[in-house]
Amino acid sequence: MTKQDAIRPQSGSGEGPPRGGPRHVAIIMDGNGRWAQARGKPRLFGHQAGGRRVREIVECCPEFGVEYLTVFAFSTENWKRTQAEVAGLMTLFKRYIVKEATALRDNGVRVRFIGDRDRLEPKLVEMMHRLEVLTAGNEALHLTIAINYGGRDEVARATRRLARDVKNGRLDPEDVDAETLARYLDTYVLPDPDLVIRTSGEARISNFLLWQSAYAEYEFVDTLWPDFTREIFAEILAGYSRRERRFGAVSG
Numbered sequence: 001m002t003k004q005d006a007i008r009p010q011s012g013s014g015e016g017p018p019r020g021g022p023r024h025v026a027i028i029m030d031g032n033g034r035w036a037q038a039r040g041k042p043r044l045f046g047h048q049a050g051g052r053r054v055r056e057i058v059e060c061c062p063e064f065g066v067e068y069l070t071v072f073a074f075s076t077e078n079w080k081r082t083q084a085e086v087a088g089l090m091t092l093f094k095r096y097i098v099k100e101a102t103a104l105r106d107n108g109v110r111v112r113f114i115g116d117r118d119r120l121e122p123k124l125v126e127m128m129h130r131l132e133v134l135t136a137g138n139e140a141l142h143l144t145i146a147i148n149y150g151g152r153d154e155v156a157r158a159t160r161r162l163a164r165d166v167k168n169g170r171l172d173p174e175d176v177d178a179e180t181l182a183r184y185l186d187t188y189v190l191p192d193p194d195l196v197i198r199t200s201g202e203a204r205i206s207n208f209l210l211w212q213s214a215y216a217e218y219e220f221v222d223t224l225w226p227d228f229t230r231e232i233f234a235e236i237l238a239g240y241s242r243r244e245r246r247f248g249a250v251s252g
Contacts, residue, residue, distance in 0.1 A: 021237040022194035024068035025061075026216070028208050029054070031200030031224030044088040049226035051096055058109065060230045061141050064237055068142045068190060072208050076116070076150035090124060093147065097127045101134060108140025114186035115149030116157065144190060151210030158184035187212055195240050199225045217243055 029050055036046030054071060061069050074089060104111055113128045120128075128147070161184045165171040171180070182188060192212045196205070201222040205213070219236050221228070 020241040021065050022217075022240050023066070024070070024191050024193045024195075025066050025237075026070040026072075026193040026196045026209055026213070027057070028072045028196070028198040028206060029225040029228075030198055030202055030206075032226060034200065035224040035226045043085055044092075046226060047089060047092055051092060053226050053228055054096075055100070056230055057228070057233060058141065058143060060233065062108075064234060066141070066237070068144070068193075070114075070144040070146065070187075070190070070193060070209070072146045072149065072206075074115075074147045074149070075207060076148055076153050077207065079119075079148075090121065094124055094127055097131050101131050104131070104143070105135050105138065108138045109135060110138040110142050111135045112142070112144045112190075113147055114144055114154070115147045116153060117148065119148055142190065144187070146208070149186070150207045152207055154186050155181075155211055158186075182211070185211060192216065195219065195236075197221065197236060199223050199228050 032046035032050040033043040034046070035049065036043050039045070058069065061067075073093070078089075079086060111131050113132065117125045117128070158181060162171065162176065162181060166173050166176070187209070190212075192214075193209060193216045195218075196209065196213050196216045197219045198205070199221055201220070203220045205218075209216075217240055219239070221232065221236070223232055
């Protein structure tokens with residue numbers, strides 16, 4: 001398989017979900033470590049398998065009508081893991097960028113990174129920026145990767161930027177409302193997620209897109225992330241299309 005083929009929707013791979021599904025899907029990719037440990041392998045082996053699963057899900061998003069995909073790769077709390085695991089994850093991020101950059105560009109995927117980049121090593125930050133620039137003109141799928149990201153941290157950083165603008169006279173405090181604050185978030189150019197999926201059987205949101213997911217639908221599945229197939233994804237999307245989203249209103 002060529003790099004260009006790596007993220008191209010595969011024909012003859014089964015029917016996708018019905019149309020009317022979510023425009024923006026966000027995924028908490030959980031269970032890599034447990035998947036590896038169940039096989040007697042180190043946790044990093046599971047993260048490698050999880051990276052391959054990202055590729056498969058990216059491949060099928062345009063086919064399934066998903067325009068925006070946001071994945072939780074590394075949280076602000078993940079620094080608490082062992083130094084070896086954190087270092088291995090950072091290496092995997094760099095390898096992913098090197099391996100997938102050309103295919104992502106050639107297949108119309110626009111990549112963005114969200115999160116606080118200050119704690120990341122400069123080499124990784126530079127690679128992230130180059131990939132964003134390389135894919136900036138693409139529109140087939142908007143892939144957002146959250147690295148050193150936490151929802152509370154994002155709101156705190158946004159509030160600091162907003163406060164500086166108020167202090168410097170660029171913003172009137174009386175004009176500050178929910179829409180104003182949203183413009184200071186990492187995701188200001190993205191629509192809010194319609195559907196948030198968490199794998200591995202854990203039923204919590206783990207500080208992911210707290211502001212943006214206020215009215216998102218949630219789906220918690222027992223499947224560990226490396227086992228999360230396009231068929232499972234299609235089934236979840238089909239289920240979403242049968243839900244009624246009221247956004248606080250009464251059903252008509």
